[in-house]
Amino acid sequence: MARPKVPLISRRKALETALRIIDEHGLEGLSIRRLAEALGVNGASLYHHFRNKDEILTGVAELALAEVRIGEPDSGDWRHWLPKNARALRRALLAHPALLPVVAGRPALGAGVRALDEAAARLMDEGVPSAAVMPLLDGLELFTIGSALHEIQRDGAGEPAEVADERYPALAKAMAERGLSADEVFDLVTASIVEGIDEAVKQRQERWMPPRKSSRDTSSRQHGGRRAGGKA
Known part of the structure; x- marks a missing residue:
C-alpha cells in the first residue's frame, strides 16, 4: 500500500500509543500492524516518522525518560x-x-x-x-x-514462598x-x-601526577649550583 503524501498522525501520538501498547502487552506485543490499527491508520502512515520498529522503540524510550533531565540551574551542584x-x-x-x-x-x-x-x-x-x-x-x-x-x-x-516456612528462619526474620x-x-x-x-x-x-618539588629542595639545588660554580 502506498504511503500517504500527508502524515495522518503526529509522531508524538504514535509514540504515546506505542508506549501504551508496550505497558499493556510487553515489547513482544508491539508491531507495526498493531500500532497502526490502534491509531486508525494503515502501516504505511507510520513511515512518515519512523524507518523501522527500532526507531519506534528508541522514540518510546526517550518519551518514557523525558523527565530524566540534567539538573536545573537552581538544583545545586x-x-x-x-x-x-x-x-x-x-x-x-x-x-x-x-x-x-x-x-x-x-x-x-x-x-x-x-x-x-x-x-x-x-x-x-x-x-x-x-x-x-x-x-x-x-x-x-x-x-x-x-x-x-x-x-x-x-x-x-x-x-520466595519457601521463606515463610520454618526451613529458613533467619532469612524470614x-x-x-x-x-x-x-x-x-x-x-x-x-x-x-x-x-x-x-x-x-x-x-x-x-x-x-609527578611529585611537586618543595621550595626547600629548589633552593638547595640553586645554592649548590652556585657553590659548585664558585669552586670551578
Whole structure:
C-alpha cells in the first residue's frame, strides 16, 4: 500500500500509543500492524516518522525518560542533581517495566546520546574531572537499572514462598524486620557511588601526577649550583 503524501498522525501520538501498547502487552506485543490499527491508520502512515520498529522503540524510550533531565540551574551542584537524575530514571523504569531491555540496550539504538552529552558537559562545567564523568554516569545507570529490575521481579513474584516456612528462619526474620525500604537503600547506595568514584578518580590522578618539588629542595639545588660554580 502506498504511503500517504500527508502524515495522518503526529509522531508524538504514535509514540504515546506505542508506549501504551508496550505497558499493556510487553515489547513482544508491539508491531507495526498493531500500532497502526490502534491509531486508525494503515502501516504505511507510520513511515512518515519512523524507518523501522527500532526507531519506534528508541522514540518510546526517550518519551518514557523525558523527565530524566540534567539538573536545573537552581538544583545545586552535581552531587545533588546526579543522584536525583538516577531516582528519576528508576521511577520511569518502575512505571514502564517492559522498557527495561530497551533502556539497557539504548546505546546500541542510539537513544539518549544527547542527554548523556548534556550531562557530561554539565559535570565538567562544574569542575568534575573528565576522567570521572563516564564512571559516574555508567555506575549510576547500571545500579539504577539493576535496582529497578530487582524491584520489578520481586513485586511480580512476591517473596520466595519457601521463606515463610520454618526451613529458613533467619532469612524470614530478616525479611520481616527489614530496616530500610528499597527507596532508602537506593538513595544510600547512589550517594556512596558518587562519593566513591569521585574519590577513586582523585586518588588515581594524584598517582599519575609527578611529585611537586618543595621550595626547600629548589633552593638547595640553586645554592649548590652556585657553590659548585664558585669552586670551578
